[in-house]
Amino acid sequence: MSVREIAQVEEPLMWRRVFPGRVEQVRNVRQLVAVLLADEPCVDDVVLAASELFGNACAHTRSGEPGGLVVVDVRKGHGGAAIAVTDQGGATEPRCGQADGLGERGRGLLIVQATAAGWSWYGDQTARTVTAVFR
Secondary structure (H helix, E strand, O other), X not given: OOHHHHHHOOOOEEEEEEEEOOHHHHHXXXXXXXXXXXXXOOHHHHHHHHHHHHHHHHHHOHXXXXXOXXXXXXXEEOOEEEEEEEEOOOOOOOOOOOOOOOOOOOOHHHHXXXXXXXXXXXXXXXXXXXXXXXX
16 A cells, blocks of 8 residues: 555544654654554554664764754554655665674664565655655
8 A cells, every 4th residue: 555545545644743853762753653553553563664764864864963853754544554754865865775794784674675565765865755654
């Protein structure tokens, strides 16, 4: 189910919140998603994806610089949910990489890809949005 399909479902719900682009805010992002989607079977996967996408925005874009911001959108419709994270852009594009052995880096989008029904991104060096859709 795509974000467009969720948006076309009868009575879809959407919430948006802007967070400072600091890694310490990941906890608040997780809590927000968990509360908003508490009755969805996919809530744990969406919370995990939100955490990974927010962390990537802080680590790899201008959103992680002093004064940077990250926008988190949560969408819910019958049969699905979606998380979209918009950052302030940067020099690199989102892509599934390779994990660095036993290290902690390189797994974020691999995890999103493994848990979501689909994911995509759009934007450029000034702003990018990464969206993951769940059934």
